[in-house]
Amino acid sequence: MMLQKMISLFPVVLLACCFPHLTLATVLQGVTYRTVAPTFPSTLDSCLISKTKAKVASRTVCASLCSQTTGCLLYCTDGEECTFFSAEVTDGWEGVTGNSVAYSFQRCYTSLPHDLTAQATASHSMQYASYIPQNLITGIFCGSYPGVYYTGNSLNAWWQVDFGSPKTVSRIRLKVSKSYYSQVSFYLGNSSTYSHNSVVAGPEQTEKSLSSVSGRHSVEVDIQPSTGQYFTIVQAVSSWLGMYSVQIF
Known part of the structure; x- marks a missing residue:
């Protein structure tokens, strides 16, 4: 099982290692992940699925793990840690600031398509x-x-x-x-x-x-x-x- 997962992640790790210039707004296993604002209020607690460590190429490996995690629509990276959420977040999300911030990550990505209501x-x-x-x-x-x-x-x-x-x-x-x-x-x-x-x-x-x-x-x-x-x-x-x-x- 572990070998199978490593094989499934190999193309992702290869891309990250050998083609670091690629921008991953990220098509992986048929899913496009888009960057979203990486700050959220405490109400995101109810949509938290899990966290895991990913020591190699966390951005791309996290995307692959999200695509294999039931209910995962949003993943965030912070150092070597991947955090997975079921929250429906689109590229229209502008994040929160100040005392409203309960979650703050380096980067976050959503599997939802471009939302036409952004800026509407x-x-x-x-x-x-x-x-x-x-x-x-x-x-x-x-x-x-x-x-x-x-x-x-x-x-x-x-x-x-x-x-x-x-x-x-x-x-x-x-x-x-x-x-x-x-x-x-x-x-x-x-x-x-x-x-x-x-x-x-x-x-x-x-x-x-x-x-x-x-x-x-x-x-x-x-x-x-x-x-x-x-x-x-x-x-x-x-x-x-x-x-x-x-x-x-």
Whole structure:
């Protein structure tokens, strides 16, 4: 077993030893790992899988070990140590500073694709309490961090992201509050008025794909690649629309 693992890591170690100039934003065993900000709050505790020592070429060996570790979506390096997390972190994550820092690494890498919400601007149909639409696109989800978000209670409550320019969308991944997620459609187009844009996924898709893992409700919808500047989530019932995270690829 150990020999088999050493053989599987050999091409990775060879690359690191013999081609140190290569940048590893890193394609390994069909997975592309992207650099993300290496500081995190204590709420990442609930997504910690394990730590291990890797004395040779820790950056690349850690990537290989992450790809072999069940649930690993994020790995970080610090000296000879690899740390593995199940947190859904994208390249939109900007990290934390000051007293909020509980984890700080030399480098961190995510297996998730480029997140189109990075640098985007969010808005919503109606304010509710102190919930901020931008909080859905922080680029991280772990447990319930960064916390639930609700629109105001209305018919056709909506949340929208403006990419800043037209982008091609093929996959949408949400974490939702199941009690406040019903009859939802996704719109995409070049108008900030969602009803002027195309429906790229209706309730039959957005609710069929609803699943629960460890008590958290996820929605992941693949669509025919479509292009637009404004992506809108609309709920066609009179209620609050509740979500934790939005990632768009």
